[in-house]
Amino acid sequence: MWRSLQVTASALVFSAAVGVPVGTWLALTRFRGQRVLNALIYTGMGLPPVVVGLVVYLFLSNSGPLGNLAWLFTIKAMVVAQVIIATPLVVGVTMSSVRAVDPALRVQLRALGATRWQATVAALVEARFGVIVGLVAGFGSIISEVGAVMLVGGNIDGRTRVLTTAVVLETRRGNFDVALALGIILLTLSFAANLIMVMGQGKLAES
Amino acid sequence: MTKRRILILFLIFALASLTTLLAACGDKEKPAPTPTKEAATPLPTEEPTPEPAAPARLILATTTSTEDSGLLEYILPDFEAKYNAEVDVIAVGTGQALELGQNGDADVVLVHSRAREDAFVADGYGTARYDVMYNDFILVGPAADPAGIKGMTDAAAAFAQIAESGSTFVSRGDDSGTHSKEKAIWTAAEVTLEGDWYISAGQGMGEVLTMSDEMGAYTLSDRATYVARQATGLKLEILVEGDPILFNPYGVIPVNPEKHPNINAELGQAFADWITSLETQELILSFKLNDQSLFTPDSEAWRAAHSGE
DSSP: OOHHHHHHHHHOOOOHHHHHHHHHHHHHOOTTHHHHHHHHHHHHTOOHHHHHHHHHHHSSSSSSSSSGGOOTTSSSHHHHHHHEEEEHHHHHHHHHHHHHHHHOHHHHHHHTTOOOEEEHHHHHHTTHHHHHHHHHHHHHHTTOOHHHHHHHHOTTTTTTOOOHHHHHHHHHHOOHHHHHHHHHHHHHHHHHHHHHHHHHHHHHHHH | OOOHHHHHHHHHHHHHHHHHHHHHHHHTTTTTOOOTTTTTTSOOOOOOOOOOOOEEEEEEEEHHHHHHHHHHHHHHHHHHHHHTEEEEEEEEEEHHHHHHTTTTSSEEEEEOOOHHHHHHHHHTTTTEEEEEEEEEEEEEOOTTTTTTTTSSSSSHHHHOOOOHHHEEEOOOOOOHHHHHHHHHHHHHHHHHOTTTTEEEEOSHHHHHHHHHHHHTOOOEEEEHHHHHHTTTTTTOOOEOOOOOOEEEEEEEBBBBBTTTTOOOOHHHHHHHHHHHHHHHHHHHHHHHEEESSSSOOOOOOHHTTTTOO
């Protein structure tokens, strides 16, 4: 269970670190081919995790291009797959919520002498609810993911077994009660994390 | 500004309380996935190995039957203690296990599909194949037995009868050792696999047994997984057994370091030597569920020791 949290937390941090800036930048700039890129990002939001897992496996395999990293069947491989799955979600939601901020705000701030950077940060602050929704969505997809982490992590007892893959194993063994108990722990964990994010959202609203 | 500070403090507090909460549940969750750990302490071990070096890591790609039945949990601690190693078990279908070996992602494979094992060695991906043990496949189905095959001794004839009666049959459909065997029997029965009665599930043995149970369908299972699942309430019955075609031998193959120099070939070979040794073979025989041995030892060393019987 610690491992579930460890994988989820590291993957979410990476996704947020990449996703929020990229999403903001995409929302505030215009360039040719942007629509195609948007469509690509929206496709990425629905990436089948097993396909991501397969591609990551092929890259990290001993016969693959990144084989000598020896990341296969480790937590690192799982985080890589999870980041690929969650980042488009964070980018997509951040992008649309920043875009929804009144463009006049930035124009006004610039007119009042704010730097470009300050105006961008202000827009991001205005869009904070949307950004948090993006993070919540990313969190949900990461913590509930099975197929990709099974493939690249290998579901190794004491090493890469996380809550979801343990549920699969126990189901296969016919230990439905244990599997269900693990499922309840997973849900509780998810609920606790979401509660914290929602309460943080409430606090933000007051400020 | 103070509000923001309050928010940050709140978040820190929330994180801290979550951490404590997790620590509390973590202790409870741990014993769940390995219920038989205590029972798994193997045969009398010799004096502990003196060198306290960091344990080496061995990646074993194997079939779901060896893990789901609980055999590996039972025998592996002995290997880990003797060789100061940690065995990482990747339990997948035989097809995927051999693929992992072929790509150099495992150090040793333990599978059950004789023809493909021999091809794997012939193609140079494995150094050699050693007999380890066997169990047998059984044809299981609902007690009502709509195809009327109970007690038949010819598996192919029973398969043909299932097809003829149009009774539902769930296939693994995942290129596993069991699936290979099933296809061989269909070929022997000269049945073409089409129609609503034939369901290709694409899942592991445990899931397929559950599906068959729920659907009142027939399926082919290895005995080990079936017996293990019977202990957890499976209602399917053994209808056909004992046909020589249902023989299910397991082999161990160390992956060839010539193809993949960075695998742990030495430990892979040590594993093959260990699992075929007389002592481990006895350990395999002593692994029982409901008073039945799930696997019968069959290594060269074992056969030599028991040839007089």
